[in-house]
Amino acid sequence: MWLYALAGGGLIGLAATLLFLTHGRIAGVSGIYGSFLPPVAHDLGWRLAFIGGLVLSGVVAAVLAPSAIGAAARSTWVLAVAGLLVGFGSSMGSGCTSGHGVCGLARASARSLVAVMTFMTTGAVTAWLAGGV
C-alpha cells in the first residue's frame, strides 16, 4: 500500500514539475479550479485543460480501475457540508493539499508550512470526532 502511495506521490511530483517547466505555474488544484469563478483569470486555456485532464483521469479510472475510486465515506449531506468547508477554507487560506502541501512545502514556504500543520491538525481532530469509516 505504501509503495503505491509513494509511486502515486512521485507521479504527482512529476506532473507538478512538468506544469512548472511548461507553463511556469504552481500545481495548486484549488487555485486553478477557483480561477474559473469571479474574479475569473485572464488566461483560462491551460487551466481548463489541466482540470479537464483531472476529470479525464477519473473517467478512465471509472472504466479501467473502478476500485481506485473509493465509496463515499459519509452520507451525501455530510459530503455537502464537507465540500462547502473545503471550498470556503481553501479559498480563504489560498491553497489546499496540492498547493500548500506539495508545491509550497517544496519551496520551503513558511506560509505553506503553517497551512499544512493547521489543516493536518484540524483534519485529524475532525476525522477522529466524526468516527470510524
Added chain:
Amino acid sequence: MSAGVTSCGARCRVMSLVLAGAIGALFGAGLLISGMTRPDRVIGFLDVTRAWNPSLAFVMGGALAVYAVAMRLVRRRRSEPWFDVQFHLPTRRDVDARLLLGSAVFGVGWGLGGLCPGPGIVAAGAGATGALVFLAAMTLGMLLQRRLGAPRAR
C-alpha cells in the same frame, strides 16, 4: 493575453493546451494510484486513534521528493518556462489570520469527507455521486468566501 504567453503561434498554443491536459491527467493518475481518491483511506490516515493507516504520508513524501529537486533544477537551468515569459511563484511571506482560519476550515472539511479538491474533481469525473455533490458544494463554498471576503480583501 495578459501577463505571460509568449509570441506563440496557433500550433504552439494548441501544443501548450494539449500538454496542460496531459499533465492534469498525469496528476490525476498519481492521485488515483496513491489512494488519495479513496475517502476511507484518507480518513484512516487522518484519524490516528483508530486503525491508523500511515501509508498516505508517502504520497506527500514522494511528491515532495520529486518536485523539490526537479523544480529547483528547472529554475536553475531555465529563465522562463516553455509557454510563458516568466515563472509564476507566490510572493507573500506573511502568516495572517486568513491563512490560519482558512486552512483550519479546509482541514475540517477534508477530515469530514475524506476528499480534497484534486481527488474530488477526479472522483466527480468518475461519476461518483458523493464526489459530484462534494464538488458542487466546494464550488459554492469558494463563491461564498469570495462574496464575503472581497470587500476587505485588500
